[in-house]
Amino acid sequence: MWHLLIQYVVTDQSLLNLQSVFPRSLALAALDLVDRGNVLKCIGPAQHHYNVLGSTATHRVFLNMPGPMPAYCTCPAFAYLVLSSESYLMCKHVLAARLADQMGRCVDQPVNSDELASIIMQEYS
Numbered sequence: 001m002w003h004l005l006i007q008y009v010v011t012d013q014s015l016l017n018l019q020s021v022f023p024r025s026l027a028l029a030a031l032d033l034v035d036r037g038n039v040l041k042c043i044g045p046a047q048h049h050y051n052v053l054g055s056t057a058t059h060r061v062f063l064n065m066p067g068p069m070p071a072y073c074t075c076p077a078f079a080y081l082v083l084s085s086e087s088y089l090m091c092k093h094v095l096a097a098r099l100a101d102q103m104g105r106c107v108d109q110p111v112n113s114d115e116l117a118s119i120i121m122q123e124y125s
């Protein structure tokens with residue numbers, strides 16, 4: 001698995017620093033999620049997000065957001081490690097979504113407008 005990541009990373013300049021930026025355990029956990037097909041790409045009419053199935057819960061990941069924060073995840077680790085303490089640049093779900101997207105390993109899941117409305121309601125309520 002680790003070799004796979006290295007192989008992948010050296011072909012992609014944007015993730016070239018993956019090893020130095022992320023703890024190995026985080027990178028391995030993210031790769032494991034990709035490998036299990038746990039990254040669902042939810043494609044809506046205007047935008048898309050990712051549902052990453054964790055061991056205890058499903059977390060919603062947003063990538064390529066406008067503004068100072070390029071990615072966001074709804075998991076507690078993201079809130080604590082990334083937003084509060086700034087110890088990490090991203091959680092394993094964000095990393096998994098990025099990797100899955102670039103490796104073409106996302107499971108596409110079209111979202112209809114009703115589902116999208118309920119997602120938006122949850123986000124802003």
Ligand SMILES: [Zn+2]
Nearest residue numbers: 073075091093
């Ligand atoms: Zn997360």
